[in-house]
Amino acid sequence: MISRLPMALLLALSVAPAALAEAPKPAAIVADGLPAVPDDLVAATQPYLQTRRATFLGWNAADQS
Incomplete structure (x- = not known):
């Protein structure tokens, strides 16, 4: 059984670079x-x-109704 962390890493690495976008980041x-x-x-x-x-x-x- 594969744990969640390796599965998440595998999923993250399998994403095509074309599907990536720049998410807005806070200025701080x-x-x-x-x-x-x-x-x-x-x-x-x-x-x-x-x-x-x-x-x-x-x-x-006292107000338990």
Whole structure:
């Protein structure tokens, strides 16, 4: 059975260079010598990056309905 890390590396290495695009990087991050991020990977991770905060405001023990 192949573990996830070697499988992910194999998948990443098998992506054709023509399918690679330049994903936008924040201005505060400097990345020299890194390969371009595939469009498929950018699209697949977008749902995980769309988050929002939730704050616990309180709980009333008498109001348990």
